[in-house]
Amino acid sequence: MTLMNAIRNAALAALLSALPLHAAEAEALPAPSGDVILTVSGKIGVTNGQEGAAFGLADLDQLPQTGFETTTIWTEGVQSFSGVRLSDMLAHVGAEAGSLLMTALNDYQVEVEAGDPLLKDALLATRQNGAPMSIRDHGPIWLVFPYDADTNLRSEIVYSKSIWQLTRIEVRN
């Protein structure tokens, strides 16, 4: 009996832990911790405030981390970037497929289609060479691509979408 109970509890826990991903609309996210560095708004499934879903660096660090090494046209030598994959972020906030209007601190804006295959490996980088990035170093969030891995990524279109000092993503239809 004890064994059966243990199995049942484990299954329940697994089910509950999976639930937030499929949670009903406007289910609350935990409140952002520390300074908000990224806000996702618009047509998203979960929020933690009026603006939409706001994240501090610690919140982003809680999300699945990934990274890659590449050179960029803006930097010297091979750089190591890590952070949250854009698609993971979109899934995390329950964003439907649509266009994304991304805005930088200097009001630079680019619009991309969420389903664009070029965005597959796009990374919301929070660290460069292991260290958080200041605004002077194009941080705190820089949308980067693994340019060295694919010639298609070495084009002006992708360069123009490599938005640094990213602060807001609006999910549109």
Added chain:
Amino acid sequence: MMPRAKSPAFSTSQWFRWMVLTLVCISLGTLIIMAQEVSQELQNLREELHENIQWNLTQIEVDLLQFENEARLAGLDPAADLAQLRLRYDLFYSRARIAMGSRCLSDAAIDSGASELVGMLRDYLDKTTPLIDAGDDRLRPDLTKIAADARTYRQTLRRTITRLIQDHAAATVASREPLTLLMQKLGWTTAFVLISLITLLYATLLYATLILRQQSEASKRENERLTSRLQATVGTALDAVIVATRDGRILDFNPAAERIFGYSRSEALDRPPEDLILSEQTVGEYRRTKEKIADGVADGSRFTVTTRRKSGEEFPAEMSIAWDVSADGRIFISYLRDVSDQVAAEQGLRQARDDAVAAEQAKTNFIAVVSHEMRTPLNGLLATLDFATEEAANASQKRFLDLARASADQLLRHVDDVLELSKAETGQLAIVQETFDLRALLDSVVEPAKAKADQMATSLTLEAPDKLPTMIGDPFRIGQILNNLVTNALKFASGGAVAVAARLEPLRRKQVRLAIDVTDTGIGISPEDQGRIFDPFVMPDASYGRSAGGTGLGLAISRGLAERMGGSLVVESTPGIGSRFTLSLPLATGRRTQDGSANATSAAPVAGHKLDVLIVEDNLTNRIVLEEMVTRLGHDVALAENGLIGVRMAAARRFDVILMDVSMPEMDGPTATGEIRRAGASRKSRVIAVTAHSMPEEIERFRKAGMLDILTKPIARAALERPIGRAATGEAEAQAAPAEQAARPTFDPERIDEISAALGLDRTISALERFCADMRRIGARLAADEALTAEDHAALFHEAKGCAAVIGHRPLTLVA
């Protein structure tokens, strides 16, 4: 010979081909290389390695302007929040960093301007950053100155950036130049290659068309030449050539056909050849042959048909048919040759041959008849001369009678020769197969001739191997040939030498080749005569006739005999030196198994038995001769003048022996014999045919009629003695037995007949007498001399055997 250069046309076309190929390869290679270059350039363009530099540079100015504005505003308000100012500075800072690290600014084309800009930016950041990063209290007092500095700095920066952008634009244009040039080059090359290829293609097509046209022209000309040659050939052919369709419609009719058949070409066209030129009985064969040829089951071999002219005259023609396929479908080409002349010539030849054969037959018949007609009176003449000689009154009469007798003998010999030759020519020479002793045979020829050789002072030698096997053959015929050869040799080698040499070479088991050379040192025979001497009636030298006194038939008969025995008789001769005749015969060795010893025990003639003999003979002379001969043998004789009388007499009384002539008026011999055998007192009597007919098939006929023995005229006394004597020993009882078995006398009757025919009656008798004397002598020696050795016995036997072989005494010949 030097190899000749290739023909110019071939060389040109080859050269052309290589040139085109090379050109196409070079063109395509160039295009491919250029396309690769362009592709690489395009890839470089697509793979942009730097950001939009104009945007970045102008953004530096914008960011600086925003910072300047923030600084100015914050300078006016002492309580202002400085976070916004700091953000603006950070943004400018990051932008400046980008510009300072940007790859495009390291581009050589804008190197001087870029390093100036980088220097300016570094100076500014180094000066301003510590101010911004200081605390708010320290920063506030400086804000007005910072704004003023930023303004000154911004104006300188603007000039630098403007110049940099202009330089960059120029550099960009310059960087595009290689691609533009490349594209232009590619364009021109492509155009050139395309034009070249199109030209080439056009030229090739033109060339090919030209060649094809030339070839077609040439083949057309060749066709025309062939056609005209064919037309000329067919037109001038001596044979009729008729071309017709399968369903029988004449398409062509050549001049020879017009001439042979009498139809003009226009008359013949479109008509069926069957109706036009073939006789009715030939149509079927023509159609069958045509279809067979069309089906491929027969070739175009020639066959003979009967054809018809326009005039209706029919004539034989030789025809051959071939087929071909034309626009009209399958066509048949018939070649016809008028062979009436040839057929007529063949018929003439055949007629001539038949005539010649008939003439030859007539000649043979004539000779047979003549010799028969001559032998009958000769028979009488010789017998009468014998009797006259015996009763001659004095020596003078006897000498005359001997002369007459010699002449008659010679005449008989000639007649016999002619008869023998005619037999040989018609293949009627009888050849026997019996065991004989070659040594004895050779002795029997050579020994008697020694006396004559001695007379002429000629040496006569015999040479033969010591060990001679017993052989099977016809010893009399061999002896006849050798006798002829030796006699001839002696005639021509007077005072010289004649050598007889025998040798044997084995052929296979129980088979040898016997070769006997008769060599003389005579006058020789000229080469041109060597081939002729074997022809009948040929005597190469006029002197031959005089000295030899022959008919010239001896060699012809000898060669005929040799060939009948499967051998040959040839001559080698050198005029003035001598001649060598070689008789060569294949002979079996050993002993004939059917030569039973029964023959050896045949009864010898027994004297003292008186027989009743009936002589049936129409010829008076012959009747008298036979009566005299039989009487002298000590028998009683009755006479009948013809068959009818003979039958009557034989029926009335039993005779022991009846001598029956064959050709008689009223009733001939065989018929009479049949009558006698049918019934009457003498139906079991021994009937002996007496005839000059010695053809084998007739002898067979006589035997069938019941004549158990046959005597050939002229009749020698000894020959007569034998069959009559046989009757005396009671052998007549055996008459129902087969004739062959009955006819086994001590002396071979055929041998005796042939000896008498060859030597003449006189010499035959003297030979027989000599034989008897020899036997007596040999017998006396064997009985009297007890000191004789085994070798002496053998020698004596050998001698006796040799003598017996010549005479045909069977028992002695068969003694081993």
